[in-house]
Amino acid sequence: MGSGVDLKGTPASPGVRIKKERYFSGGGRIIRRFGREWPLHILIVPAFIVTAIFSYGPMYGLIMAFQDFSPVRGFSGSPWVGLENFRWLFDQPQFTRTIYNTLFISIAKIVIGTLAAISFSILLNEIRISFFKRFFQTVVYIPNFISWIIMAGVLSTILASDGLVNAFLGIFGIERVPFLSDPSIFPWTMIWTDVWKTFGFGTVVYLATITSIDPEIYESAVVDGAGKLRQIFFITIPMMGPIIVLMATLALGNVLNAGFDQIYNLYSPVVYSTGDVIDTYLFRLGFQNARFSLAGAVGLMRSVVSMILMSLSLFFAYKVANYKIF
Amino acid sequence: MHFRSRGEKVFNVINYIFITAVCLLCALPIIHILAISFSTSHYVSANQVGLWPMGFTTESYEFAFRSGRFMQAFMVSVQRVVLGVGINMILMILTAYPLAKSTSEFSARNYYMAFFAITMIFGGGLIPFYVLIYNLNMLDTIWSLVIPGGLPVFSMLILMNFIRGLPKELEEAAMIDGAGYFTILIRILLPVLKPALATIALFSFVNHWNEWLLGRLFMNSPANYPLQTYLQTLLSNFRELMRQMGPDYMQLVARMNERSGRAAQLFLGMLPILVIYPFLQKYFTRGLVIGSVKG
Numbered sequence: 001m002g003s004g005v006d007l008k009g010t011p012a013s014p015g016v017r018i019k020k021e022r023y024f025s026g027g028g029r030i031i032r033r034f035g036r037e038w039p040l041h042i043l044i045v046p047a048f049i050v051t052a053i054f055s056y057g058p059m060y061g062l063i064m065a066f067q068d069f070s071p072v073r074g075f076s077g078s079p080w081v082g083l084e085n086f087r088w089l090f091d092q093p094q095f096t097r098t099i100y101n102t103l104f105i106s107i108a109k110i111v112i113g114t115l116a117a118i119s120f121s122i123l124l125n126e127i128r129i130s131f132f133k134r135f136f137q138t139v140v141y142i143p144n145f146i147s148w149i150i151m152a153g154v155l156s157t158i159l160a161s162d163g164l165v166n167a168f169l170g171i172f173g174i175e176r177v178p179f180l181s182d183p184s185i186f187p188w189t190m191i192w193t194d195v196w197k198t199f200g201f202g203t204v205v206y207l208a209t210i211t212s213i214d215p216e217i218y219e220s221a222v223v224d225g226a227g228k229l230r231q232i233f234f235i236t237i238p239m240m241g242p243i244i245v246l247m248a249t250l251a252l253g254n255v256l257n258a259g260f261d262q263i264y265n266l267y268s269p270v271v272y273s274t275g276d277v278i279d280t281y282l283f284r285l286g287f288q289n290a291r292f293s294l295a296g297a298v299g300l301m302r303s304v305v306s307m308i309l310m311s312l313s314l315f316f317a318y319k320v321a322n323y324k325i326f
Numbered sequence: 327m328h329f330r331s332r333g334e335k336v337f338n339v340i341n342y343i344f345i346t347a348v349c350l351l352c353a354l355p356i357i358h359i360l361a362i363s364f365s366t367s368h369y370v371s372a373n374q375v376g377l378w379p380m381g382f383t384t385e386s387y388e389f390a391f392r393s394g395r396f397m398q399a400f401m402v403s404v405q406r407v408v409l410g411v412g413i414n415m416i417l418m419i420l421t422a423y424p425l426a427k428s429t430s431e432f433s434a435r436n437y438y439m440a441f442f443a444i445t446m447i448f449g450g451g452l453i454p455f456y457v458l459i460y461n462l463n464m465l466d467t468i469w470s471l472v473i474p475g476g477l478p479v480f481s482m483l484i485l486m487n488f489i490r491g492l493p494k495e496l497e498e499a500a501m502i503d504g505a506g507y508f509t510i511l512i513r514i515l516l517p518v519l520k521p522a523l524a525t526i527a528l529f530s531f532v533n534h535w536n537e538w539l540l541g542r543l544f545m546n547s548p549a550n551y552p553l554q555t556y557l558q559t560l561l562s563n564f565r566e567l568m569r570q571m572g573p574d575y576m577q578l579v580a581r582m583n584e585r586s587g588r589a590a591q592l593f594l595g596m597l598p599i600l601v602i603y604p605f606l607q608k609y610f611t612r613g614l615v616i617g618s619v620k621g
Binding site: 033037039040041043044046047048050051053054055056057058059060061062064071074120123124126127132136139140142143145146147148149150152153154155156157158162164167196200228260261265282283286287292295296299300302303306307310311314 | 334337338341342344345346348349351352353354355356358359362373376416417418420421423424425427431432433434438441442445446447448449450451452453454455456457458460461473474475476477482506507508511532535536537538539543554557558560561562585588589592595596599600603
């Protein structure tokens, strides 16, 4: 421990050299280190085993993407087919369509969701009575914690052709809208219901940011004669900048996840052309048609692209907003 | 000056109206479901139920409690939450503490960190996961729902950052008294970490309660379905019914009865979440802001 403390403040390169010496000069030190640190290793062991088996185990299973896999023959008995599964997939217009649907739905969710949360948090901040502020915040945050299963049940009831929403629209003489069964409307139903369910979370985060802005900045703006709108556009929004960028970047890392739970529980074959996303396609392929290898190939591509996007998003989140969770 | 304050008053009124409208939009669907669940089938089938029960009855709830499958699924979910949250908490506490150490105190820290962090950005996906559970003979056991996700890495990192934020003196004093790592963790750190632990425990509770897909995949027998999985099959059967429905009146009545029965079960399914919601609200906000977003 002593040498570790001594290194503080020395230039990087000698530090690295000394560190290497520390690790590689004989086994004595390693044993001594281990003698002191072994309880810490023991504490980690259970989680290490669980993660090794259940998180890294399935990664090994991805080799099925290059096989004609069947559970009976196992990984060692299944024949290798090279890139055949991938070639088959890209010949399917249905598959390439899901890529477009996924990106469309999930980018629209991010953009609209972010705008909704930003504007709502700004409006909420204008409410001076703190009881109401907290009450409203509580109400919009609730739908976040209710599962998509239950939400799907609620939505399929109120969005049905004889449901609450169409009854309401009927008052204004608007014809019944087939929210869940028209391919051109379905993606927008997914987008807006997702915004409806999740914007409360963004609101809470953004409101916390707005509350932490130094009130003196507003006071001096008022002295300079700036009105409410000017204050919002020239103080509030710029001060929220880093956290908005951070939230959006983190969301972009997750862009291939268009909301499996939501879509799977609300879609039907009528809207596959616009509503089928990578995850639902993969699920049907694997579990309803038992095409394990094809689903494995979709999963592998999805994982690799996701990994690249997430690494980029964590990198930019660190660069732009100094966000670091590790 | 006078003009602006009047403009502000107008803005305030409009703002209150708008925000109230948005809040109603968030709460109404839940209230609507609640109203349907307490209404008699006559009003439900005539589509007369809006936001208030018509012909108040608790029949649907009696049906839910009497029907074996709902209660069975409810109990599976309770079992799952107890085991799942327990396992999550133990693994997260044990893992977050060593990882909160600096490399000078725990030389392998960064290797472990990388080992766990990689699982956040890369995974094998559902199909190989299913094959693994199949090969391990874990299908149809409650363990397949609580052990594989035993360490929620993101929550563990929140806890780790909490521990790092604690004053060093706390541990050093105990160490001078000769306490080992494990004693320090249990006796000294855990009591101080209560708010953080509440945050991640609630996280874990909500995740286990709301999860349905693994229950659907890993449970062959419907008797083992957790509540959300059971509700999911209830919904998809209902849609099947709608699709097949002809103009026959009897069928219509049958469907409408099912509608209020379904509404009651949906409401019961979200009840535990609504009950713990006041705690959620308080700790989630604090936990997320302090633990992860250190902008």
